[in-house]
Amino acid sequence: MSMHRRSALSGRPFAPDTLMMGYGYDPFLSEGSVKPPVFLTSTFVFRNAEEGKRYFQWAYGLKERDPSSDPEMGLIYSRLNNPDLEILENRLACWENADLSLVFSSGMSAITTTVLALVKPGQEIISTNPVYGGTDFFFEHICPRLNITVHRVSAGSDTPAKVEALLRERAGRVRLVHVETPSNPTNSLVDIRALAQAMKQVGVAPPDSEILLMVDNTFLGPLFQQPLNLGADLSVYSATKFIGGHSDLVAGALMGPHKLLKEVTVFRTILGTMADPFTCWLLMRSLETLDVRMRRQQENARRLVTLLKAHPAVERVYYPGELGETQNAIWQRQCSGSGSLIAFDVRGGEAEAFQVINRVEICKMAVSLGGTESLIEHPSTMTHSDLDEETKASAGITPAMIRLSVGLENIEDLEADLRSALAVLD
Numbered sequence: 016m017s018m019h020r021r022s023a024l025s026g027r028p029f030a031p032d033t034l035m036m037g038y039g040y041d042p043f044l045s046e047g048s049v050k051p052p053v054f055l056t057s058t059f060v061f062r063n064a065e066e067g068k069r070y071f072q073w074a075y076g077l078k079e080r081d082p083s084s085d086p087e088m089g090l091i092y093s094r095l096n097n098p099d100l101e102i103l104e105n106r107l108a109c110w111e112n113a114d115l116s117l118v119f120s121s122g123m124s125a126i127t128t129t130v131l132a133l134v135k136p137g138q139e140i141i142s143t144n145p146v147y148g149g150t151d152f153f154f155e156h157i158c159p160r161l162n163i164t165v166h167r168v169s170a171g172s173d174t175p176a177k178v179e180a181l182l183r184e185r186a187g188r189v190r191l192v193h194v195e196t197p198s199n200p201t202n203s204l205v206d207i208r209a210l211a212q213a214m215k216q217v218g219v220a221p222p223d224s225e226i227l228l229m230v231d232n233t234f235l236g237p238l239f240q241q242p243l244n245l246g247a248d249l250s251v252y253s254a255t256k257f258i259g260g261h262s263d264l265v266a267g268a269l270m271g272p273h274k275l276l277k278e279v280t281v282f283r284t285i286l287g288t289m290a291d292p293f294t295c296w297l298l299m300r301s302l303e304t305l306d307v308r309m310r311r312q313q314e315n316a317r318r319l320v321t322l323l324k325a326h327p328a329v330e331r332v333y334y335p336g337e338l339g340e341t342q343n344a345i346w347q348r349q350c351s352g353s354g355s356l357i358a359f360d361v362r363g364g365e366a367e368a369f370q371v372i373n374r375v376e377i378c379k380m381a382v383s384l385g386g387t388e389s390l391i392e393h394p395s396t397m398t399h400s401d402l403d404e405e406t407k408a409s410a411g412i413t414p415a416m417i418r419l420s421v422g423l424e425n426i427e428d429l430e431a432d433l434r435s436a437l438a439v440l441d
């Protein structure tokens with residue numbers, strides 16, 4: 016018997032961290048195995064031809080399955096469905112209380128498959144700036160080839176007003192608003208609820224559709240920020256980061272309502288951008304410790320923020336809750352934590368930032384974030400090197416900026432590491 020979202024005895028809903036240990040999996044379908052096995056198979060056997068026909072009709076939307084009279088949907092082929100993918104998707108959705116989640120081969124395939132499924136040639140997108148370099152490249156270089164125009168607005172306290180003005184100007188043309196909050200790497204916050212309300216007020220959408228709000232929730236989600244509860248239509252993730260959490264896999268995820276995810280599923284099936292069974296299994300393993308990891312990483316990060324703020328070689332620290340009055344008000348309204356991504360400017364420029372990065376001993380010099388180990392990098396010449404100088408400047412990505420993803424190492428060791436690296440600037 017698999018676990019349900021609520022207690023069968025009391026009806027009380029279970030919290031996500033409880034559900035991660037068993038939700039959506041029936042051990043007795045797998046020899047009583049406590050953990051779901053890895054179903055390393057590309058294809059599945061049908062009992063008879065009629066069954067195969069039925070599954071294809073439902074999978075390809077040729078016929079609606081009637082849950083009250085039809086038998087259960089079955090497995091066909093691992094590009095369409097696989098037990099590890101299905102159990103994982105059911106579990107992941109619990110974190111944002113979403114109808115459904117979809118898991119992809121990378122964060123980029125989650126973003127691109129979703130955009131391709133929901134935005135048609137001729138329609139337009141508004142995206143905040145900065146966004147992750149890969150997303151930026153997709154919007155700047157690939158969308159225009161598909162006749163999808165992408166407008167950019169800077170991420171910050173005035174984003175809702177700017178988006179509302181642009182929506183009025185582009186009346187009836189914009190289909191999707193994409194927001195990264197906190198944004199990578201500056202941690203700027205956008206007020207999701209205010210943005211959703213501003214979008215509703217404008218209310219003019221391409222024919223037969225609504226304007227959708229998609230939030231990249233990689234930095235704080237799913238633990239410390241839940242965009243679907245704040246009025247967003249879609250919450251998208253690089254699951255490579257905190258959800259995977261061990262820097263040993265690449266994956267992406269999307270959460271949202273049935274209606275939209277059904278359209279995205281068709282594109283994922285045809286583009287083949289789903290996650291493979293072993294990656295799904297690893298992600299299920301990771302979800303069991305998500306809450307503990309994210310909270311402990313945050314604890315470490317807060318200690319390092321205190322150190323950095325007081326350090327004479329540090330010019331400025333960018334961390335949610337430490338970004339000035341207006342940004343902090345947004346943070347208090349929409350986030351239940353600050354996470355473990357810190358950006359800071361050292362006094363000086365690129366040369367001084369490089370000196371510090373080259374000197375650390377525990378923090379590994381690598382891009383990516385959200386893993387158990389601390390990672391340090393230089394956004395201007397690494398993750399965001401593709402952005403032109405003007406865009407970097409308007410996004411606040413300075414040559415002196417260092418990004419630190421704080422892991423689970425002993426905090427005193429981390430503090431000592433950072434202090435001795437910064438001493439190079441004395």
Ligand SMILES: Cc1ncc(COP(=O)(O)O)c(C=O)c1O
Pocket residue numbers: 121122123124147149150195199231233234252253254255265266267383
């Ligand atoms: C905020 C954000 N969104 C999306 C992505 C893309 O994810 P992936 O590398 O899993 O394709 C990244 C990757 O660093 C990211 O930081």
